[in-house]
Amino acid sequence: MLDFEKDLSVLDQRIDELKQLSEQGEADFSAEIENLAAKQRQIAKRVYADLTPWQTVQVARHPQRPVLRDWIGLLFSDFIELHGDRCFGDDAAIIGGFATLENRRLMLIGHQKGKNVDENMERNFGMARPEGYRKALRLMKLAEKFSLPVVCFIDTPGAYPGMDAEARGQAEAIANNILEMSTLKTPILVLVTGEGGSGGALGIGVGDTILMMQHAIYSVISPEGCASILWRDGNRASDAAAALKLTAASLMELRLVDEIVPEPPGGAHRNDEATAASIRTVLLEHLKRLTRIPVSKLITRRFDKYAKIGQPL
Amino acid sequence: MLDFEKDLSVLDQRIDELKQLSEQGEADFSAEIENLAAKQRQIAKRVYADLTPWQTVQVARHPQRPVLRDWIGLLFSDFIELHGDRCFGDDAAIIGGFATLENRRLMLIGHQKGKNVDENMERNFGMARPEGYRKALRLMKLAEKFSLPVVCFIDTPGAYPGMDAEARGQAEAIANNILEMSTLKTPILVLVTGEGGSGGALGIGVGDTILMMQHAIYSVISPEGCASILWRDGNRASDAAAALKLTAASLMELRLVDEIVPEPPGGAHRNDEATAASIRTVLLEHLKRLTRIPVSKLITRRFDKYAKIGQPL
């Protein structure tokens, strides 16, 4: 539980108690419950309207925040996972496969974090190795071949900084994906759902439209890493978080993100279904739009989009 | 030294002795030397005109038979080795790079055996792993991109039957090469120089024209392997060698090979320069011919060539 969630949490407990009492038939507390819930929404709204960048980082990394598997269950009516890079392995930190979103068929690819220790060990905390990026590329090429749009869900602390990952070409795998995505002949829609961690995020993050959840972050380096290098003090992460402009709102201002997907007060983890509904709406809208654009035009636009970034004024 | 080489070897020794004596100024033995050499040529011619299939296997595997590095030195005026599969490793059992044959630039790829224990350890006896086949494919794609013909030199007992090779997809790597070579948009010229060992050979062996050295072999399975399965006796390898029709002459009859490159009497290892000269002539002739054919026609022909093999009469 995060610091600024304490009040919400206390109310959670109270509401739960009253609900239990109600269920035990002690008395009818529905009015009180509704009252407390309203109060909670109010607090959530206030607290979350005004998160600092560092608090946003904490929400984006919240251990209860829905992970890809949750979103798949909430959003898609069908998912056929396709495994393997056809070369070395099947990385559990990136998964992908065919999925259907309200009758729209697409190729879904994303980082998979865990929500407990075992899951996180299995998923390597969502930190992919080269075989993860190569699997992702294989699936993108399948999507291109069969004219399906690609949807990427980004949620990773970064590419795995391990010896084996370096030995098998982490740099090459990410570079090659970035390059191939820039000319993939099918629409690519990217949604940063939680952490957008540097090159590990970008390795499946080049697209026609970049969306960000309201409380997601996207950064060239972790605030802690930046603080330890530039402030020589890892504890100055909140300063670094502010300086790095890693929130959705800042990135909209910098025109690096195309649209923000709103989250309910309290964040996605307090109401995953409402969040899923707002994701669904935004995804469908952009899928409709992108699939109408002729592919050759799409590729030119994609190039122009990236060519503009960082151009001297 | 092979059984049927004994007479040749005895004469080798005699000639060497006489040469030494000549050099020491004892007397002039040049007439005797020429005499013995002529006799030796005669014997070589007789013995090598009439090799059994099993003897041919032994010549093809002869420890003194030139290996790829030898051929490179003998044939090409330039060779720039290009390393790595861009994915896992750099297999020393298959090497490749740009080479120049009398002003014709090409991509050379081939199995590399060793000629002594150390070299054979380094080269894994010319038995490639998946990364070798993937490196080969990468180089072929480069050749295609820059419109250079591909020349493949085949000399392998087979793909490496190791646990690591299986784990990294020996089957997939060979299959994918075979497929990609069938539609590679540049001429492919294949020369079996020594052992053509099954799928490990075919993994870099699909082409427009298949050439074989006179004493090379090409087989779906090693004679020993075939004997132990079908004769239940590995020592019946000579029977299996005969039944498998693995010599250049037999494969010409079966129309699986397009031309035989003649070797001097005694085989390539007794006169590598003369052998190189005859390889050069044949390669140049076919390179000239193949590079004149429009690529689309080449690909159609290549398909038809393989589609015909094994068609019911």
Place this chain on the structure above:
Amino acid sequence: MGWFSKKKKASPDPTKSKDVFVQCSRCHAHIFLEEWKEQVKVCPRCNFHDRLSARERLDLLIDAGSFHELGKDIRPGDPLLFADARGSYAEKAEAARAKTGMNEAVLAGHGRLNKLHTAIAIMDFRFLGGSLGGSTGEKILMTTEYAAGHKLPCIIVSASGGARMHEGMVSLMQMAKTCAGVARLRQRNLPLISVMTDPTTGGVSASYAMVGDFHLAEPGALIGFAGRRVIEQTIKQKLPDDFQTAEYLQEHGFIDCIVQRTELKSLLHSLLVYCGCS
């Protein structure tokens, strides 16, 4: 190659049984014949997927009455006039024909899979170990060419010990011939779904079985290039039990989905739909 050197699994043979049970050859459980049939020869206790004949597989996958066979009369050639210590290849091929009622190790054709029109080739391990000879390759190529010509998807169900050494280099070249056929599907953006069943090894694993857009495999199926014994001799150590199983291959990145036999048809249908087939 080498299918006869493999110890044959004792497959339940209900025709020889007097009662209504079959015995699973892996866990030795006794299973009601009815249930065994319903589960399409999958053991309800240990999930052992017993081998199917090409015909049985066809009945499992293709809508009844919709199959049109290709190359029905194609029989093995004998380009080498091969004979070994135990007789001639011609005799062996004749015996395989008599045993299976098939003319070759593959059943080729096209039909409907939940109404979707598809080309399909199904191998039969009983015919000379599902080995890849000239005519086997010919029928695989007929299938891919039919798909390419009619803009159909293509499904290949493999079950093979590898190349057919009695045909020597003609057999090896079928790897190139069949892959050339697959390349033509790729050029036309037509999907190839490779279904690997027990066993898919040697020259078949190193050709058409491993170049699909999708690689499906049955649980526990043996899939690999080199034989276990050869590898053990080479590396001079014993291999782990799960080596070259479908599960091992998936872990190493070469299989998209391991699929329960009873769900195979429905998965194939879904994949075809995602690929835009109609």
Place this chain on the structure above:
Amino acid sequence: MGWFSKKKKASPDPTKSKDVFVQCSRCHAHIFLEEWKEQVKVCPRCNFHDRLSARERLDLLIDAGSFHELGKDIRPGDPLLFADARGSYAEKAEAARAKTGMNEAVLAGHGRLNKLHTAIAIMDFRFLGGSLGGSTGEKILMTTEYAAGHKLPCIIVSASGGARMHEGMVSLMQMAKTCAGVARLRQRNLPLISVMTDPTTGGVSASYAMVGDFHLAEPGALIGFAGRRVIEQTIKQKLPDDFQTAEYLQEHGFIDCIVQRTELKSLLHSLLVYCGCS
């Protein structure tokens, strides 16, 4: 990123030396200044390849008088108005300009290499550790676009600690921007030769440096994605000495040739000729 956290190698600085020797910073041998220059800053004893400035590299590779610079006046932007404990990014960029006489960490343009016309971009590690900012990416893209537009080959010599974190996500996106430029070379079948020099790490190794048709590297150059310290913290063990060297990368399949500096120009020329450049 993180170039300043790296212990700087004490590069020989003959201007500060009173005599005619320089000292190799790896083996500490004293080398005649003349020989040092002739060997283009390579130690004749231990083969240490000391870093070159972009200008020195240009003189090594491009025929005298043939170079035309692109984007000479482009300077770093400051999209985040970034400042940290030790001052503002704007000040740091200004200091880098003063120190190097360059406006950015890359020198871009086109010229002749043994008479062959080529586009070329050369990074300079002295300028903010060769970090990849918006204007750095812009100049790389100008180079690839010039090559694409004029049907020229392209050579990129990298020397970089990675992304320039003072520009935040603008910096990260330069990986995509530059690779999009490389993709356009691929579409036109124009060769990209990537030359990796010490160091080529982080965002530069994970973008244009690793997507060349040919990957050349100088002996001993540090090449990798994640930093050694980060990896050691992650896996909780010490890394081998040769980890992330050019030699290590070649062994693992990512480098075509490791090339002696004095032979670099001639190798580049040969490769261009094989690619059909004239």
